[in-house]
Amino acid sequence: xxVAFAAGSGPDIVARLISQNASTSLGQPLLVxxxxxxxxxxALEAAAKAAPDGYxxxxxxxxxxxxxxxxxxRLPYDPDRDFAPVTIAYATPFxxxxxxxxxxxxxxxLIAAAKASPNTLTHGSAGNGSLxxxxxxxxxxxxxIPINHVPFKSGPQMAAALLSxxxxxxxxxxxxxxxxVDQGRIRPLAVTSGKRSSSFPNIPAVSETKGAxxxxxxxxxxxxxxxxxxxxxxxxxxxxxxxxxxxxxVRAKLLAxxxxxxxxxxxxxxxxxxxxxxxxxxxxxxxxxxxx
Numbered sequence: 001x002x003v004a005f006a007a008g009s010g011p012d013i014v015a016r017l018i019s020q021n022a023s024t025s026l027g028q029p030l031l032v033x034x035x036x037x038x039x040x041x042x043a044l045e046a047a048a049k050a051a052p053d054g055y056x057x058x059x060x061x062x063x064x065x066x067x068x069x070x071x072x073x074r075l076p077y078d079p080d081r082d083f084a085p086v087t088i089a090y091a092t093p094f095x096x097x098x099x100x101x102x103x104x105x106x107x108x109x110l111i112a113a114a115k116a117s118p119n120t121l122t123h124g125s126a127g128n129g130s131l132x133x134x135x136x137x138x139x140x141x142x143x144x145i146p147i148n149h150v151p152f153k154s155g156p157q158m159a160a161a162l163l164s165x166x167x168x169x170x171x172x173x174x175x176x177x178x179x180x181v182d183q184g185r186i187r188p189l190a191v192t193s194g195k196r197s198s199s200f201p202n203i204p205a206v207s208e209t210k211g212a213x214x215x216x217x218x219x220x221x222x223x224x225x226x227x228x229x230x231x232x233x234x235x236x237x238x239x240x241x242x243x244x245x246x247x248x249x250v251r252a253k254l255l256a257x258x259x260x261x262x263x264x265x266x267x268x269x270x271x272x273x274x275x276x277x278x279x280x281x282x283x284x285x286x287x288x289x290x291x292x
Contacts, residue, residue, distance in 0.1 A: 004043035
């Protein structure tokens with residue numbers, strides 16, 4: 001299993017958890033091969049070139065499969081041509097965060113301050129074209145928030161800037177900063193999913209803010225196989241991986257990390273890849289972000 005994330009990261013932990021559960025029913029071990037870096041290009045190029053024999057699958061997210069085509073003029077893979085969808089394993093929303101010393105107690109407060117002094121407030125990201133950048137841009141476009149983007153080289157650098165007050169806000173996943181939240185060092189203002197998270201029911205959804213009705217955005221992580229993999233193999237993989245995602249012990253561990261177990265059909269994943277590509281292509285075009 002080619003995993004497009006660093007060892008020890010949230011998606012890597014999930015990949016290993018699911019693979020351990022599914023290995024028994026598949027009758028063979030699913031060995032994890034971490035290929036982080038280059039915004040997923042290294043991992044997905046390797047997966048695209050792998051033999052379509054059912055012995056290689058990949059674990060990749062919405063950024064790799066639906067956003068990268070808009071960020072790069074030339075990708076070493078084509079999401080539609082080179083991959084056979086298997087299933088979305090889980091989804092997780094992002095959260096809008098501020099420093100705990102910030103005067104902003106709600107997303108509405110942050111928006112009001114930004115509009116009162118256009119282009120003076122800032123939001124940090126893990127880099128141009130990163131999910132933390134694109135998700136905030138989606139929110140900015142929806143609510144017409146005049147706030148400046150400050151890209152950093154990594155998620156930890158972005159979080160450090162939020163802690164130090166070098167940026168006014170940031171959008172990222174709860175798992176990435178959970179320790180800082182628990183310590184009271186940063187404060188979540190809203191969650192990007194269409195409704196409040198069952199894990200954090202006291203945090204309002206973005207959609208509860210005036211003007212953001214219907215807003216619903218989450219990142220998802222999926223299993224894919226090389227194109228031309230036999231349909232029977234895809235169906236078997238789908239059955240066993242969905243079963244593993246929904247195993248009680250796996251579900252409990254995912255939910256504890258604010259990950260929502262899904263387990264979808266291959267057809268749903270293919271449609272979601274294309275639908276999200278249409279949504280994010282407009283967002284990326286508006287920002288002018290390119291990673292070539």
